[in-house]
Amino acid sequence: MSALTATIEGIGFWSNGLPDWDSARAFVRTGTLPDAAPARPSPELLAPNERRRAPETVAVALDVALAACTRAGRAPADLPSVFASTHGDLGITDYMSATLVDNPRSVSPTRFHNSVHNAAAGYWTIGAGCTQATTAISAYAASFAEGLVEALVQLDAGEDAMLLVGYDGAATGPLASVAKTSGLLGGALVLSRAPRNDAPRLRVEILEGNAPVATGRLAMHAGRNAMAPMLPLFDALASGESVATLHAGPGRMLRITLTQGATMAAPEAAGVAHA
């Protein structure tokens, strides 16, 4: 099968109790959670009033996206982006469905336009002033893996660098009985074509078979979120492991091989470029 490669220039991460990539890396190495982590991400890309009003899913996606760009030293306006989410915003789906039963003519216009799956991608491009292409995809438990493939093929097609964001939130109301996801989770990568001495590189192979059950600390910590299938990659990046396997659809998986940049030989340096 074909292999695809990219440099990981920047990483963003947020989950309940682990509000950034540094605390996630420390947690993977030591098992300790930071004291007094904020309950909700506060994406600086949005104006203060929008920051408060934004759905949680949008807030987490924008928070990790900006963190990844900052670590990469890339301007958000310059990057084409791929936003992957299993469910979009289930809280809004719950609101829309309940309101349609109770009083359909009272649907809130803002809630409706926030209900689109590409809400996070839209707010990102608006907030960043980014006219580059963005997309919003879903592939159930393979959402992040398919997002990674899409980002890599865009690099293959000639883009210099890409932003990839995976996120999901909690199910609320009766929907929670069929959509099994809780907490809030987001992860982002800035990926580029050119190798860099100070940044790790990933190589992806698409294989047949089922990905092994994830046992990393992040996977155990945030495993009940629908975006958890991305966590083996973030666990590997945090711990310095060289291989991660992601579920990529029924009977398909991505095997990701990680190599360090020439100036970051020590495994614990994985992912700390521009930290």
Next chain:
Amino acid sequence: MPPLAIRHYTATTALGPGRDALLAGLRERRGGLRRNDFGNDRLDCWIGRVDGLEDAALPLEFSDAECRNNRLAWLALQQDGMFGAVQAAKAKYGASRIAVVLGTSTSSIGATEEAYARLEPGDDGQPAFPRDLRQPMVHTPHSLGAFVQRATGLTGPCVTVATACSSSAKVFAQAARLIHAGLADAALVGGVDTLCGSVLFGFNALGLVSQAPCKPFDATRDGLSLGEAGGYALLERAGDDDALTLRGYGESSDAHHMSAPHPEGLGARLAMSQALARAGIDAADVGYLNLHGTATPANDTVEAQAVARLFPDTLHASSTKGWTGHTLGAAGIVESVIAMLALQHGLLPGILNSAERDAACGAQIRFDNAERPIRYAMNNSFGFGGNNCSLVFAA
């Protein structure tokens, strides 16, 4: 980009199943819109509804995927030999070498709405979904892609794109990249969207729904008509003698507003320019442009001005939403099919229901049908979040 062959394509709309029904409606200037007869609480508006879905149950083996959207996905897949063409491609390339990339805006959310309308006490006494609707896959955006993957037996990359109304245009770009990168030899692309309460009452809340059949680019236009549709195209690497090809795509963001277009049409212009550049043609080479043209006052003005800045007056550009309604996430595939019909039959649709020209719109906007052979056709699809995609097809 290297051209991709399109040897099979189809659409099912309010005009009927398959592309002959669509072509005949366009040729005869006979639309498919009707007074809203969908659901219990009926807004005073017109809709583009596909007949017969209520009686078109899925085959028994797919009964756990039952919902209006998957029914339309299945019905559309049976038209114009598409299902057989997919099976033939599977035999030729292998199931794992064919990608499924489909676009939708609301996927099966109609089934979620139905579940909320029929909540019953669950095991813990709390309101829960009725037993027949407790299927996790039906209540998630990937419902469409997962169902079509299962129904076709394809096992390559499988993605549901949900960028609102640009969804099933962007699938062409994504599939082209997958094939170009060597991850697939062919791709089943397309999209399906069905009428549901979220969309009807959501667009109504935004004040964008007309009480009359929509009138794209008419001076008195006052909003859109919502519709439902499904369609597909099978993309393969092109040979020397392929009659119909995808030649270019352009994608951009407005960076302006979640539900209003950029006032100068910045994103639209970027998407159209990029598609022309990727196809390696000049604006003057395009013989037909299917506009996004939703018939809302703002959208049509902005799009017409972006088109006028880019194209000569000789371009024949039209919106076909008067025939089908705005089919949201399926608009990209439906209107790409119309662009391909224009290439193959030399039929350039005008605009249905519109009579009074708007001074804000340029000479490119054509109300009447025309017939002449053309070599290149373009399709514009623009979505919420300022998400834009333009495609170039050639014959």
